[in-house]
Amino acid sequence: MANTALLNNVTHHQLKVITRFGAEFGDSISSALVFPTEFIELQKEYPILFRQHPETKKYQATVLLGLSQNENLFLNSSAPSGWAAHYIPATVAKGPFLIGMQHQDSGNSNIPVIHIDMDHLKVNNENGYPLFLEHGGNSPYLEYIANVLKTIHQGIAIQDAMFTLFSELDLIEPIDIDIDLHNGEKRRLLGNFTIHEEKLMELGGDQLERLNKLGFLSLAFAVITSMTNIRRLTDIKKSHK
Amino acid sequence: MITASTTVITDCTSETLDERILSSKQPVIIKGLVKHWALVEQGRQSDRNAIDYLKSHYNGRPSVACIGSPEIQGRFFYSADGTQLNYQTQQMKIDELLDLIQAGFSEKNPTSYYIASNVIDTHFPGFRRENDIVIPRPEANVAQEDLRVSIWIGNRTTACCHYDASDNLACCVVGKRRFTLFPPDQIANLYPGPLSPTPGGQALSMVDFANPDFSKYPRFAEAITHGQIAELEAGDALYLPSMWWHQVESLNPFNVLVNYWWSNSARYMGSAMNVLYHALLSLRDKPEHERQAWKHIFDYYIFDDPEQAGKHLPDEAHGYLGEIDAAKNKMLRALLLNKLNR
Numbered sequence: 001m002a003n004t005a006l007l008n009n010v011t012h013h014q015l016k017v018i019t020r021f022g023a024e025f026g027d028s029i030s031s032a033l034v035f036p037t038e039f040i041e042l043q044k045e046y047p048i049l050f051r052q053h054p055e056t057k058k059y060q061a062t063v064l065l066g067l068s069q070n071e072n073l074f075l076n077s078s079a080p081s082g083w084a085a086h087y088i089p090a091t092v093a094k095g096p097f098l099i100g101m102q103h104q105d106s107g108n109s110n111i112p113v114i115h116i117d118m119d120h121l122k123v124n125n126e127n128g129y130p131l132f133l134e135h136g137g138n139s140p141y142l143e144y145i146a147n148v149l150k151t152i153h154q155g156i157a158i159q160d161a162m163f164t165l166f167s168e169l170d171l172i173e174p175i176d177i178d179i180d181l182h183n184g185e186k187r188r189l190l191g192n193f194t195i196h197e198e199k200l201m202e203l204g205g206d207q208l209e210r211l212n213k214l215g216f217l218s219l220a221f222a223v224i225t226s227m228t229n230i231r232r233l234t235d236i237k238k239s240h241k
Numbered sequence: 242m243i244t245a246s247t248t249v250i251t252d253c254t255s256e257t258l259d260e261r262i263l264s265s266k267q268p269v270i271i272k273g274l275v276k277h278w279a280l281v282e283q284g285r286q287s288d289r290n291a292i293d294y295l296k297s298h299y300n301g302r303p304s305v306a307c308i309g310s311p312e313i314q315g316r317f318f319y320s321a322d323g324t325q326l327n328y329q330t331q332q333m334k335i336d337e338l339l340d341l342i343q344a345g346f347s348e349k350n351p352t353s354y355y356i357a358s359n360v361i362d363t364h365f366p367g368f369r370r371e372n373d374i375v376i377p378r379p380e381a382n383v384a385q386e387d388l389r390v391s392i393w394i395g396n397r398t399t400a401c402c403h404y405d406a407s408d409n410l411a412c413c414v415v416g417k418r419r420f421t422l423f424p425p426d427q428i429a430n431l432y433p434g435p436l437s438p439t440p441g442g443q444a445l446s447m448v449d450f451a452n453p454d455f456s457k458y459p460r461f462a463e464a465i466t467h468g469q470i471a472e473l474e475a476g477d478a479l480y481l482p483s484m485w486w487h488q489v490e491s492l493n494p495f496n497v498l499v500n501y502w503w504s505n506s507a508r509y510m511g512s513a514m515n516v517l518y519h520a521l522l523s524l525r526d527k528p529e530h531e532r533q534a535w536k537h538i539f540d541y542y543i544f545d546d547p548e549q550a551g552k553h554l555p556d557e558a559h560g561y562l563g564e565i566d567a568a569k570n571k572m573l574r575a576l577l578l579n580k581l582n583r
C-alpha cells in the first residue's frame with residue numbers, strides 16, 4: 001500500500017521532488033490515463049484512444065506512449081526533462097502527488113486536498129524542486145502541481161458526461177491499429193476505441209450544437225486528429241534503431 | 242453573580258424585525274416575537290409534537306451531531322489540558338438524533354446531544370414557510386455577506402461563552418434558553434481559551450460560570466459587573482449585536498433555537514480573524530517600541546475616522562486610503578497573496 005500523507009508545510013518543509021522522467025523512476029509505461037481537460041494539448045503529441053472497462057462498460061481515455069509493453073518512446077535522456085514532448089499527460093506530470101478529499105467540519109461538503117506518496121522514487125530531501133519556500137509559502141513547483149491535479153479533478157468530473165453523449169450519438173467505434181515498423185516487422189494493437197469520423201460528419205445541426213455547447217465537439221475532433229501521431233510513434237521507434 | 246437583565250420589549254410581533262432594535266447596538270429581548278410560528282405552537286402542545294413536526298420537514302440528509310457523555314453535563318468545552326474537545330462529533334441523521342433525545346427524557350442525567358448551527362434550508366426545506374421572519378438589510382452598492390439561517394437542536398446543553406462576528410437574532414422556538422452576555426470590551430476578564438481546536442470556530446471563555454474559580458480567573462469578578470442575563474421562553478427572540486460575548490444554556494429536556502446571522506459588511510472583506518492571525522505572525526513579536534508605534538499607525542489608518550488618512554490628499558492620490566472598490570479589493574488581495582507566499 002502506498003505510504004500517502006496529507007501534504008503540509010510543516011512536516012514536509014524539507015521535501016523535494018525530482019521532476020525528471022526516466023526508466024529508473026518507473027516511467028517506462030506504454031500508455032497513460034488522460035482526461036478530456038487535456039485533449040487539446042495531447043492531440044499535438046500523442047494518439048488519444050478510448051478503453052472500455054470490461055465490467056462497468058465505462059470508457060476511459062488513454063494516450064499511446066509506446067508500441068510494445070513497457071516501451072515509452074518519449075523517454076529521451078537528451079531532452080531537458082527526460083521526456084521529449086511539449087505537453088506531458090497530467091497523470092504522469094503529477095509525479096508522486098494525489099488528490100484527496102477532506103471533510104470540512106462546518107458542513108457536509110468535501111474539498112480536494114493534495115496528498116503525497118512518501119515512498120515514490122522521486123520524493124527525497126536532496127534532489128529536485130522544493131515544495132515549499134523558506135517560510136512555508138508554496139513553491140512555484142507546488143503551484144504547478146496544484147494546476148496539474150486540477151486538470152485531473154475537473155477531467156474526472158466531466159468525462160462520464162462526455163462519453164455518455166458520444167455513446168448516445170453512436171460516435172464511438174472499435175479500432176484495431178496496424179503498425180508497419182518499416183523493417184518488415186508488424187504490430188497490431190487491439191481493444192481500443194476511437195471517434196467514428198464519418199458518423200461525426202453525418203450529425204445533424206441540433207446534435208452538433210448540443211456537442212458544441214457542452215464543449216465536446218472540439219474534443220471529438222481532437223481525438224480524430226490525434227490519430228496522426230501514430231506515425232510519429234513509428235518514426236521515433238525507427239530513429240532509435 | 243450577574244444581577245442585570247437584558248432590556249425586554251413586549252410590543253413588537255410583526256413579520257419584519259424592527260429597525261429601531263437593530264440600531265440599538267445593545268442586546269434586546271423581543272418578547273413573543275415568533276410566538277405565532279408553527280413549531281412554537283407544536284412545542285407548546287408537547288415536545289413529542291415538536292419532534293414530529295421537525296421530522297415531517299426533514300429531508301433525510303445527514304448532519305453533524307455533537308455527543309457528550311453524561312459526565313460533561315451538557316457543557317461542550319475543551320478537554321482538561323485544552324488541546325482537544327471534551328465531546329465527540331458524528332455524522333448522523335437528524336431524525337435518529339431526535340429519537341435519541343426523546344429516549345433520554347426519562348433519564349436524570351442523559352447523554353448530551355446537540356446539532357449546532359445547521360443551515361435550515363439544506364435539511365428542512367419548507368420549514369421557513371411556516372417559521373420565518375424578515376431581517377431588514379440596508380441597500381448597498383457591493384455584494385454584502387449573506388444571511389445565514391440556522392437551527393439548533395438539543396437537550397440540556399451549554400454553549401460556553403464566546404463571541405460571533407455577525408449580528409444575531411436568536412429565536413427560542415422550543416424549550417427555554419438562558420443567555421449570559423458581556424460587551425466586547427470584557428475579553429480580558431473572560432479569559433479566552435485556545436484559538437484551536439474550538440467547538441464552533443470561536444475561542445471559549447475558560448471560566449466555568451456555574452462554578453467560577455476566582456483564584457485562577459480573578460478578573461472574572463469584574464466581568465460579572467458588566468454582564469447581563471437574558472432568559473428566553475418559547476416564542477421569544479434575542480437581538481444580539483455582533484462581537485458580544487455570550488454563553489447559551491438550553492434548560493429543558495428538549496430545546497430548539499432558530500437564529501439569523503448577518504453582517505452588513507461587503508463580502509470581499511472575509512473574516513477579520515485573518516487580520517488577527519496575520520498580526521500574530523507579523524506584528525505581536527516585533528521589538529516593543531515598534532509594536533507600540535504600530536498601535537498608533539493602526540489607530541490612524543484603521544480604528545480612528547476611516548477618512549482621516551486620505552482627507553488631506555488629492556482624490557487621485559488616495560489609492561488604498563480611499564474607498565476599496567472591486568478593482569482595489571482584487572489588487573490588495575493579490576499584493577497580500579504575493580507577499581505572504583514566501
